[in-house]
Amino acid sequence: MPAVRSRLPLARGATHDFDAALASHDLGPLARGAVTTLQVNVGKLCNQACHHCHVEAGPKRTEIMTAAVADRVLEVLAASPQLTTLDLTGGAPELNPNFRRLVVEARRLGRRVIDRCNLTILFEPGMEELAPFLAEHDVEVVASLPCYTADNVEQQRGHGVFARSIAALHQLGALGYGAPGSPHALDLVYNPGGAFLPPAQAPLEATYRDRLRREHGVEFRHLLTITNMPIRRFADYLLARGEYDAYMSLLVNHLNPATTGHVMCRSLLSVGWDGALYDCDFNQMLELPVPGRARTIFELDAIAQLTGAPIATGAHCFGCTAGAGSSCGGSLA
Numbered sequence: 618m619p620a621v622r623s624r625l626p627l628a629r630g631a632t633h634d635f636d637a638a639l640a641s642h643d644l645g646p647l648a649r650g651a652v653t654t655l656q657v658n659v660g661k662l663c664n665q666a667c668h669h670c671h672v673e674a675g676p677k678r679t680e681i682m683t684a685a686v687a688d689r690v691l692e693v694l695a696a697s698p699q700l701t702t703l704d705l706t707g708g709a710p711e712l713n714p715n716f717r718r719l720v721v722e723a724r725r726l727g728r729r730v731i732d733r734c735n736l737t738i739l740f741e742p743g744m745e746e747l748a749p750f751l752a753e754h755d756v757e758v759v760a761s762l763p764c765y766t767a768d769n770v771e772q773q774r775g776h777g778v779f780a781r782s783i784a785a786l787h788q789l790g791a792l793g794y795g796a797p798g799s800p801h802a803l804d805l806v807y808n809p810g811g812a813f814l815p816p817a818q819a820p821l822e823a824t825y826r827d828r829l830r831r832e833h834g835v836e837f838r839h840l841l842t843i844t845n846m847p848i849r850r851f852a853d854y855l856l857a858r859g860e861y862d863a864y865m866s867l868l869v870n871h872l873n874p875a876t877t878g879h880v881m882c883r884s885l886l887s888v889g890w891d892g893a894l895y896d897c898d899f900n901q902m903l904e905l906p907v908p909g910r911a912r913t914i915f916e917l918d919a920i921a922q923l924t925g926a927p928i929a930t931g932a933h934c935f936g937c938t939a940g941a942g943s944s945c946g947g948s949l950a
Contacts, residue, residue, distance in 0.1 A: 841947030876942030
């Protein structure tokens, strides 16, 4: 089956054929291995509207996963022992009324659960018990904090976000999140503030740890560096500044073949708020469905049937494979 390709604007004179780029390095098209992670986007509603957001999430979005789709997610999880991780994202996933049920049932099934949290959600009405809930159920928190300085964070995420993020980290820290040896895992996420690749993850993590510990008394487990994808809101930002062509060239010219064996789409299945299936969250936002007959979670007979299936690719895939690589778990090489 031919690969499905994204519809992104091409830089003048540039070739953004990802499969052709792989072939030039004697690598075949991407295919899925065993799926171990079910990443579920429970909706686009968010209390923030960040400039870089590839989901274009915000307070006015109305796309919300229903109870019926959440039920099917849990059915698939229960029927698929190879699925070891439920990765909940959004929007702000905590705003979905099914969020806590998904957490409780997934943990009852013995699955690892990740909450991709923007931190400020802890201070929204009705979220007063969110942090204790996450700790009670040993939910791993992957928290967005694009810099250790207020100015850089607020340029991306809005006025006052840094102070509220630090306050949220203190709230989580009081429950043991991020403390050395604690069962409550807390990872932070860095993404660039502009049209450039993330720096090396390990030294940046060391800088984050020193600055946050010394200036704010914040502890965390790991820093994850993630490349900004040239789609949706960030693509609009690049186009408005006349930087889209240069950014795509940067990604294309920094393709790292060593990262292609570790990209997240090889072991992850993405589920949209409406139950549609995708190879990754980025394909979801570009509406690039999984190749094959099962296009929704209701049509999926067994996770194992996806092993070896082709992966839909596009120009944005250069973002995951440029430099040290990028995934939901941070750098790849």
